Amino acid sequence: MTVHTPPANGAELARAVARDGVEFLLVMFVNLRGKTCAKLAPAHTLDRLLGEGLGFAGNAAYGLGQSSADPDVVAIPDPTSYVRVPIQENLGILQCDLYVRGEPWPYAPRGILRRQLAQLAEQRLELKAGAEPEYFLVRRTEDGGIRVADELDDTAGPCYDAHAASRSLDHLTTISRAVDAMGWENYSNDHEDANGQFEHNFGYAEALRTADRVVVLRHLVRLAAHRAGLIATFMPKPFGDLTGSGLHLHLSLWQDGRNVFRAPDDPRGLGLSPRAYGFIAGVLDHAPGLMALTCPTVNSYKRLGAGAATLSGSSWAPGYASYGGNNRTHLVRVPDSDRIEVRCVDSAANPYLALAGLAAAGADGMARGADPGGPVEADLEATGTGTRRLRPLPPTLLHAAEALAEDDVLRDGLGKTPDGFYADYYADQKRAEFDTYHRQVSEWELRTYLQV
Template sequence: MTAPPTDLDDLLAATERDGIEFVLMMFVNLSGKPCAKLTPVAVLPELARTGIGFAGHAAGELGQSAADPDVVAMPDPRSYAPMPWQPGLAVLQCDLWVEGAPWPYSPRVILRRETERLRRRGQVLKVGAEPEYFLLERDPGGGLRVADPLDDGHSPCYDARAATRAYGHLTEVSRTLDHLGWGNYSNDHEDAHGQFEHNFGYADALTTADRVVLFRYLVHTLAQRAGRIATFMPKPFAHLTGNGLHLHLSLWSTDGDELFAPGPDDAAGLSGLGSRFVAGILAHAPGLMALTCPTVNSYKRLGAGSATASGASWAPGYASWGGNNRTQMLRVPADGRVEVRCVDGAANPYLALAGLLAAGLDGIDRHLDPGPPNTDDLERGTATRGAARLPQTLLHAVDELAVDGVLRQGLGKVPGGEYVDYYVAVKRAEFADYHAQVTDWELSRYLTGC
C-alpha cells in the first residue's frame, strides 16, 4: 500500500501519479453533511497555502451568520483519496479556519484538538468503524422500498443469496476501499432486509473519522449511479433493525504499545487502564448519546427489540458493559479493544469520537471503576444489575449533554462561549421542529378518541 502524502510535494506527486485533474475540497458541518468545492489540481499549490473560502452560514451549522467572514478550508494532504469510479477525481478533507486561526466550530478541528491533547500524553486513540446502511428505491407511488424485491426472508442476516444478488454493488464498494488502501476484509448482508455493512482496517481516530465521512459519500454516489438510494438513517423502517456505526476503540502509546491489552491478572479482556476508560464512557453515557445518536430518529432504533422483524434491535438500552455480548452498550469482543454500540448511522464521527475520548480520559484520570461486566441479555429485559437506562429521546440526551462538564471541556470553547451550548441549541431546535408536527399516528389514535 502506498503511504499517504505528508506534505504538498508528496500530494502533488500523488496527483500526478494517479492522473488527478480535479479535487473535491471537503469538510462537514455539525450534522455531518459533506460540503465541498471542486478545484482544478493545478491550483493545489496555492490552496495549500491560502485555503479556499466558503460562506459558512450557507454550509449550515458552523457557528456563523450571513454577516460573518468566510470559513477557509485548509486541505490535509494525509487525507488524499483518489476516486477509482470517477477517473481524474480525488478528495481532500479539510480543517476550517477563519481569519488566520482554526475555527472551533469545525468538527474536524474539534477532534484534531482532542487527539493532539492525547498525543501530548504520549498516547494515540485507534478506531475501527462498522458503518451500516440500506439500499432502497422508489416505488411507483413515490414511497421507499428495499431495492431487492426478493430480499424478504424471515432471517436475512448474512443471507448468501441476498449478498450474491447485490454482488455488483458490494464488490464495487470493496474494490474502492482497497484502492484507497483501507484494507477491506468483509462485506455482508445485515439483519434487516436491504441492509449491508462493510468492514475495513482500523487507524488513528482522525483518519477513521475522515474515512467514515468519505465512505458515506462514496456509498451514496455509487448507489445513485445505479439508480438506487443509500441511507444511513438510524431507523428508516419501524419493523426493521436500524443502522448502527459501531466503533472499536483501543489506546496505544506513541511508541506502539497496546495500552488496553490485558496482563495476566486482568479480567474481561482489558487492562486496568482500559477498564477505567470504559468506566469513563459509562459515567458520561447520557450526555454522550446526544453526540453518538444525534437525531430524533435515532431514539426509535435504541432498544427496539420486539419491534423488529428479527426480534432484536442490536442497539443498547442501558449504560452497561460486558464481554462478547452484543446487548451491552460497550462490548469487549477481543482482548485489548472495546466496541461502542451506542453510535448510529447519523453520528458525526468527529464529534462522536471527540466526546468518547474526553469521557474515556476522564475515567482514566479519576481512576473510575466500571464494576463487573454484565453477562445478561438486556434485549430480553433480564436483570440490568444497576445499569442506568439510556436517554429515551434526543431532548433527554441533549439536556444531559448541557450539564456534563467533561464533555463541555472536550468539545471546547468558541467565540463568546462553548461549543456544547451551540450544539445543544441546534438540537433543541431540531427536537422542537419535530415535536410541532402532527403525525398520522396521532390522527389515527386521537382524532375521534378524545
C-alpha cells in the same frame, strides 16, 4: 494493485495527484450534522489550495456558528487525507481543516477531534479506531415513500444471507474494490440484520484517519448507489419494523507503539488493563450526554431498545449504560483483549464529534481511576437489567441534548467558541431539531386521536 502511502506534505501530495492522473479535487469538510460540504477545484490549483485554501460561506454550510454577516470560513486541505476516488476517473478527495481570519475555527468538527487527540498526545497516548458503517439500499415508491431496493429481500432473518448479498454483488464489489484501492484493507462486506441493509469492514487506524474514512465511504456508497438508480441511506431507522443502522466503533489506546488496553493477567478475565476499565467507566458515566453526539437525530432514538419491534427479534442497539464481554446487548462490548467496541453510535453520527466525545469521556475515566464494576453477563434484550441497577439511556434526542449541556467533561472536551462552549451551541441545535419534529402531526396521531 499498488497501494501508496498517504502523502505527508504538500510536495508529496502534488506528486501523488500527478501520479494518479487526478484532474479535479473535491475540497471537503463536514458540518455539525456530518453532511459533506465541498467545492470542486482543478488539480492545477493545488499550490493555491494548500497556501490560501478555499472560502465558504459558513452560514450556508449550516452548523458552523456563523451568520450571513460573518467572514468566510477557509478550508485548508490536509495532505495526509488525500485519496483518489476509485469509482470516478480523474477525481480526488481532500479533507480540510477550517479557519477564520487565519485562526482555527472552533465550530469545525474535524478540528474539535484534532484538539481532543492532541490532549491525549500530551500524555504520549494515541487513540486508534475501527468503524463498522451500516446503511440501507432503498428505492422510491410512486407515493413518495421508500421500499427495500431488492424486492426479493423479504425474509424475516436475512442477516448474512448469501443469496441476498449475491443479488447486490455489483454494489458490494464496487465498494470493496474502492476500499482496497484506497489502501484501507477491506476484509468483509455483508448483508446485515435488516432487509436491504449492508456493512463494509476495513482496517483500523488513528482516530482522525478513521473519521476521514467514514466520511469518504459514505460519499462513495451514495455515489455508487445513485449510479445504479438506488438510494443509499444512513438514516438510523428508515423502517419501523426492521433493525436500525449503527456505526459501531472499536477503540484502543496506544503509547510508544504498545496497546495499553491489553493486560493478559486481568482478574476479570477480559484481558483488559486498569486503563481500559477506566476508559470504559468514563464512557458509561458520560453516556447520557455522549448520546447527543453518537445518536444525533430524532430518528436515532427509534433504533434503541427496539428489539421487540423488529422482524429479526433483535435491535442490536443498547438500552442501558452497561458493559460486558462478547455480548452485543451492551453499550460497551469487549470482543477481544486488544480493544473495546462502543455500540451506542449510529449511522447518522458525525464521526469526528462522536470520537471526540468518546475520547474526552474515556480520558476522564482514566484520570479518575474510575471502575465500571464487573462485566454484566445478562442478555439485556431478553432480561432487562435483571438484579443489577443500570442507567437507562436517554429516550429522546431532547433528553440527550439536555444531558450534554450539563456534562462539564464533555463541555470541556468539545471546547470553547467565541460565544461560549461548543456543547451549548450543539445542544441548542438539537433542541431546535427536536422542537421542529415535535410540532409535526403524524399519521399515527391522526389514527389514534382523531375520533377520541
